[in-house]
Amino acid sequence: MSGTRDIVITQTILDAKNINAWFGSVHAIRDISLPVEKNTVTAMIGPSGCGKSTFLRCLNRLHEEVAGARVEGQVLLSGEDIYGPGTDPVAIRRKIGMVFQKPNPFPSMSIFNNVAVGLRLAGMGNKALLAETVEKSLKQAALWNEVKDKLKAPGTSLSGGQQQRLCVARALAVNPPVLLMDEPTSALDPISTAKIEELLIELKKEVTVVIVTHNMQQAARISDRTAFFLLGELIEYDDTSRLFTNPRDKRTEDYITGRFG
Amino acid sequence: MRREAHLGDRIFYLLLNGVALSVLMLLGAIAWQLIHLSLPAIHKFGFGFFSSTNWDPVQEVFGAGPVIFGTLVSSGLALLIAAPISVGVALFLNELAPRRLAEAVGFLVEMLAAIPSVVYGLWGIFVLAPFLRITVEPWLSGHFGWLPLFRGAPYGVGMLAAALILAMMITPTIAAICKEVFRAVPQSQREAARALGATKWETMRLAVLESSHSGILGAVILGLARALGETMAVTMVIGNRAEIAASLFAPGQTMASVIANEYAEASGDLHLSALAFVGLALFAVSFAINSVARILVWRLNRNRGRDF
Numbered sequence: 001m002s003g004t005r006d007i008v009i010t011q012t013i014l015d016a017k018n019i020n021a022w023f024g025s026v027h028a029i030r031d032i033s034l035p036v037e038k039n040t041v042t043a044m045i046g047p048s049g050c051g052k053s054t055f056l057r058c059l060n061r062l063h064e065e066v067a068g069a070r071v072e073g074q075v076l077l078s079g080e081d082i083y084g085p086g087t088d089p090v091a092i093r094r095k096i097g098m099v100f101q102k103p104n105p106f107p108s109m110s111i112f113n114n115v116a117v118g119l120r121l122a123g124m125g126n127k128a129l130l131a132e133t134v135e136k137s138l139k140q141a142a143l144w145n146e147v148k149d150k151l152k153a154p155g156t157s158l159s160g161g162q163q164q165r166l167c168v169a170r171a172l173a174v175n176p177p178v179l180l181m182d183e184p185t186s187a188l189d190p191i192s193t194a195k196i197e198e199l200l201i202e203l204k205k206e207v208t209v210v211i212v213t214h215n216m217q218q219a220a221r222i223s224d225r226t227a228f229f230l231l232g233e234l235i236e237y238d239d240t241s242r243l244f245t246n247p248r249d250k251r252t253e254d255y256i257t258g259r260f261g
Numbered sequence: 262m263r264r265e266a267h268l269g270d271r272i273f274y275l276l277l278n279g280v281a282l283s284v285l286m287l288l289g290a291i292a293w294q295l296i297h298l299s300l301p302a303i304h305k306f307g308f309g310f311f312s313s314t315n316w317d318p319v320q321e322v323f324g325a326g327p328v329i330f331g332t333l334v335s336s337g338l339a340l341l342i343a344a345p346i347s348v349g350v351a352l353f354l355n356e357l358a359p360r361r362l363a364e365a366v367g368f369l370v371e372m373l374a375a376i377p378s379v380v381y382g383l384w385g386i387f388v389l390a391p392f393l394r395i396t397v398e399p400w401l402s403g404h405f406g407w408l409p410l411f412r413g414a415p416y417g418v419g420m421l422a423a424a425l426i427l428a429m430m431i432t433p434t435i436a437a438i439c440k441e442v443f444r445a446v447p448q449s450q451r452e453a454a455r456a457l458g459a460t461k462w463e464t465m466r467l468a469v470l471e472s473s474h475s476g477i478l479g480a481v482i483l484g485l486a487r488a489l490g491e492t493m494a495v496t497m498v499i500g501n502r503a504e505i506a507a508s509l510f511a512p513g514q515t516m517a518s519v520i521a522n523e524y525a526e527a528s529g530d531l532h533l534s535a536l537a538f539v540g541l542a543l544f545a546v547s548f549a550i551n552s553v554a555r556i557l558v559w560r561l562n563r564n565r566g567r568d569f
């Protein structure tokens with residue numbers, strides 16, 4: 001981590017330490033350490049193929065699901081290593097939610113069930129509580145007003161932007177302290193994008209968000225911290241305002257001024 | 262140049278249309294021929310043919326009840342056995358097995374589908390039937406003999422043998438289609454489930470099985486269609502007696518096997534006509550069932566094609 005500035009982090013919720021990740025023999029993530037501050041939005045930017053998605057997927061142990069993939073290093077969630085011996089990745093993923101690039105609601109399930117599915121997996125059987133949590137999550141995802149009259153309709157009957165907010169609600173329903181998002185708006189129109197962005201700013205009161213984005217304006221609009229990745233390395237990690245106005249590394253400057261990538 | 266290419270396209274188009282049309286005509290010709298052959302039996306027995314339980318070539322009395330019963334029981338039982346196994350095999354191959362193993366096992370399963378049915382029949386006679394007679398059927402009647410299903414003398418050859426052979430024959434068919442159906446589930450669905458904290462098994466249930474209901478149903482119905490029409494192997498192991506018996510050990514007869522078994526030595530015109538009538542019914546049922554299954558699978562894949 002050559003150009004990391006000593007940013008003041010008061011309360012680290014997620015602390016990645018010396019993460020290395022491979023796809024077979026391809027070394028995709030090279031010794032990245034990145035502490036994430038609680039109740040912030042942290043953006044990850046960088047040219048295509050630099051490892052943003054891979055790194056994000058190391059944070060909820062999804063990377064290791066790919067055949068031949070491997071991770072080394074530590075990720076502390078509130079002080080506890082999610083890669084520690086005996087740690088169950090299934091339990092970890094309930095605490096670290098994820099929203100993907102393409103909306104992926106379950107097509108066989110209604111809107112209601114799409115949101116409830118995580119709760120049911122966690123063993124919640126109480127109908128009233130289930131309904132209450134589903135409503136709360138849909139409200140958090142700013143989707144409630146649009147779907148409250150058709151909770152039984154299939155999740156896939158919604159528009160792309162609504163589907164993505166449904167996926168946000170689905171991830172939020174189990175009340176995870178951390179939410180990971182991999183280019184959640186890249187498949188959406190500007191209005192849906194604006195809705196998700198507003199939502200994130202609102203959400204960070206309760207959840208810590210780590211978001212990958214290709215859109216530098218988006219990173220500047222919504223994030224508190226920004227990390228710049230290049231070729232599997234973390235080049236610079238700083239307060240968003242400083243990184244965009246006064247980058248320390250020449251490569252960051254080249255990237256944000258559009259000289260490459 | 263252009264005009265020529267255009268002409269070539271037109272000729273090719275007409276040719277394909279001709280081929281498609283001739284398939285339809287062939288289908289129509291078969292149906293017409295069957296109807297024609299069945300006419301004497303239709304006149305004599307009418308629709309009562311399907312409810313009458315007496316099939317007696319000696320008295321020249323023909324009712325399709327016993328063979329319909331035999332077809333339903335053998336195919337139904339075969340489905341009951343084959344469907345869960347096939348879905349399990351397809352899930353294993355698609356979701357759990359390491360790539361190499363999946364390819365090897367998948368190849369073997371496809372080979373099973375390629376074995377000629379007479380070979381299944383031989384295996385049934387020489388291996389399955391003795392095994393049923395000596396081991397399985399005595400055990401079943403010993404433990405479950407209070408059920409009429411498992412009473413009576415263990416012949417080996419009979420309804421149970423036919424159902425088991427059918428189950429073996431349709432498992433590769435159902436498994437292969439289920440595998441395709443499961444393969445069509447986008448990886449993003451599995452990741453969605455994984456990211457929610459679903460275990461491997463829960464992921465299969467949520468992301469794969471739940472969205473594949475109609476595809477699985479389609480696969481099972483295609484398996485059923487194959488079982489209904491399967492002739493050679495069934496004829497060899499079912500015992501060939503057109504009777505309705507409560508016991509699965511008893512010999513029976515199916516619509517397909519009765520035709521294969523009696524056509525060559527049919528005693529008279531009415532007998533021949535009755536067999537043709539059975540054939541006509543089998544043709545109609547298979548046609549309908551195949552159509553339903555194809556529509557189900559087709560609709561599923563079309564719905565999946567549209568993401569949002």
Ligand SMILES: Nc1ncnc2c1ncn2[C@@H]1O[C@H](COP(=O)(O)OP(=O)(O)OP(=O)(O)O)[C@@H](O)[C@H]1O
Pocket residue numbers: 023026028046047048049050051052053054055066214
């Ligand atoms: N399944 C895979 N197998 C092998 N290599 C992979 C695989 N997925 C990604 N990679 C490689 O890992 C590196 C990082 O990929 P990653 O998807 O993390 O990039 P990214 O920064 O998210 O790119 P984008 O902005 O295009 O989404 C790339 O060089 C890519 O080629």
Ligand SMILES: [Mg+2]
Pocket residue numbers: 052053054182
């Ligand atoms: Mg990516």
